[in-house]
Amino acid sequence: MTFDQIIGQAQAKQHLLDELQQGRIPHALMLHGPEGNGALPLAIAYAQRLLGGGPMAEKLQHPDLHFVFPIYKKTSGKDSYCDDFLREWRELLLTKPYFGMAEWMDMAGAENQQLVIYANESDAILHKLSLKSSQGGYKVMIIWLPEKMNTECANKLLKLLEEPPTQTVFLLVSEQPDRVLQTIRSRTQMLSVPQLAEQDIEQTLIDRYAILPAEAKRIARACAGNMAQALRIITSQASSDYYFDLFVELMRLAYVRKVKEMKLWSDRVAGMGRERIKAFLDYCQRMVRENFIYNFHRQEELNYMTEQEAQFAVKFAPFINERNVIGIMEEISLAQRDIGQNTNAKIVFFDFALKMIVLIKNR
Numbered sequence: 001m002t003f004d005q006i007i008g009q010a011q012a013k014q015h016l017l018d019e020l021q022q023g024r025i026p027h028a029l030m031l032h033g034p035e036g037n038g039a040l041p042l043a044i045a046y047a048q049r050l051l052g053g054g055p056m057a058e059k060l061q062h063p064d065l066h067f068v069f070p071i072y073k074k075t076s077g078k079d080s081y082c083d084d085f086l087r088e089w090r091e092l093l094l095t096k097p098y099f100g101m102a103e104w105m106d107m108a109g110a111e112n113q114q115l116v117i118y119a120n121e122s123d124a125i126l127h128k129l130s131l132k133s134s135q136g137g138y139k140v141m142i143i144w145l146p147e148k149m150n151t152e153c154a155n156k157l158l159k160l161l162e163e164p165p166t167q168t169v170f171l172l173v174s175e176q177p178d179r180v181l182q183t184i185r186s187r188t189q190m191l192s193v194p195q196l197a198e199q200d201i202e203q204t205l206i207d208r209y210a211i212l213p214a215e216a217k218r219i220a221r222a223c224a225g226n227m228a229q230a231l232r233i234i235t236s237q238a239s240s241d242y243y244f245d246l247f248v249e250l251m252r253l254a255y256v257r258k259v260k261e262m263k264l265w266s267d268r269v270a271g272m273g274r275e276r277i278k279a280f281l282d283y284c285q286r287m288v289r290e291n292f293i294y295n296f297h298r299q300e301e302l303n304y305m306t307e308q309e310a311q312f313a314v315k316f317a318p319f320i321n322e323r324n325v326i327g328i329m330e331e332i333s334l335a336q337r338d339i340g341q342n343t344n345a346k347i348v349f350f351d352f353a354l355k356m357i358v359l360i361k362n363r
Contacts, residue, residue: 001044001097007227008200009038012193016046025050025138026189028161028170030146032177033193035100036226040144042193043171044093047140050169060090063134066141068125070101070115070148071108079120098227101145102275112273114342117149122156129165142171147179154181161187195225209234221304222286240306243283248312251319254356262353270345277345281336288328291320324359331355 003013012031019025029046031039047065048057056062067089073080082089085108092099092107105115125141133139149157161170161184172188174180202220204227205211211219211234223229233240246269253262269280290305294317305313320328331352338348 001041003045006038006041007204008196020049027164028188030172030188031191031193032174034195035175036228037193037195039173039193041097043142043173050138064139066128069144070117072110072113072115081124100228105275119150119152122153129168139168144173146172146174147176158183201230243280247287254360257357266349266353267346269349277339285332291317292325319360327359
């Protein structure tokens with residue numbers, strides 16, 4: 001991954017290049033911002049420059065380039081380490097550098113597992129960084145999603161950041177920096193990487209993925225600055241269709257108050273796995289927003305729906321209005337919070353579905 005392969009982010013790229021050229025290399029840098037913004041590709045490009053480039057760095061196999069990322073225990077009761085997943089990690093980075101947790105879970109074979117950075121990973125980090133650089137230069141440790149760190153691991157990392165080994169650079173890539181220990185954040189240089197510009201995603205889809213201009217424009221508008229989401233749209237239309245069907249089914253069941261069928265709906269959604277459940281709730285949030293805005297009759301300027309979604313909005317949009325839109329969005333946010341805290345998904349979704357009966361009638 002080179003800087004010229006990174007989509008947009010001219011300001012962040014220039015900042016990193018200036019640091020390299022001026023020799024102002026921080027011992028710890030946290031690139032933070034929303035999913036799909038290119039922060040991880042930026043960190044990799046920066047690391048490859050620090051390591052002098054070459055075939056090993058390009059293949060992410062340089063002996064002084066190390067990775068830490070969320071994983072699960074392959075065998076119950078037995079420790080797992082990031083190195084156990086290194087082949088899958090490298091493959092995903094090399095073939096699809098703009099990805100999110102959902103793609104990593106698929107590649108790692110995680111299914112419904114909860115991914116974390118375990119306490120024992122800190123020992124592996126300490127061991128790797130205690131060794132001398134094999135090439136006589138920098139050692140680079142890239143940590144993806146440090147907010148997923150076990151507290152014990154985070155505390156040991158803090159000690160390393162306070163007294164880093166010679167010529168060691170930590171590159172942390174976070175989507176939720178407020179969930180990283182404040183003491184870690186205070187010891188890193190922070191670099192905000194914003195969501196991608198719509199036109200940058202649109203042009204990338206045309207140039208790299210041969211998407212027709214009109215479709216590229218629609219996808220770029222719909223993905224809200226998230227290149228990972230843009231790729232999901234073009235490679236997994238079936239998932240989007242399924243989420244649409246689930247959303248439509250819920251709203252129709254809520255309208256006619258079919259509680260038994262809503263319970264069955266809740267059980268079906270709960271069985272999708274937590275990452276896909278989160279993706280579905282994100283989809284619900286987007287559909288509520290789009291249908292609310294549809295009522296202002298400024299579709300060309302403000303709406304980001306597919307043709308199928310727009311056809312549904314013709315009749316459904318009036319049910320999302322100023323009397324209930326805030327309440328519906330709050331219930332989706334509460335469901336997202338509960339799922340993130342590992343609350344029983346069947347209970348979360350049945351409660352959510354029942355509340356839709358009252359809210360959707362408030363028109």
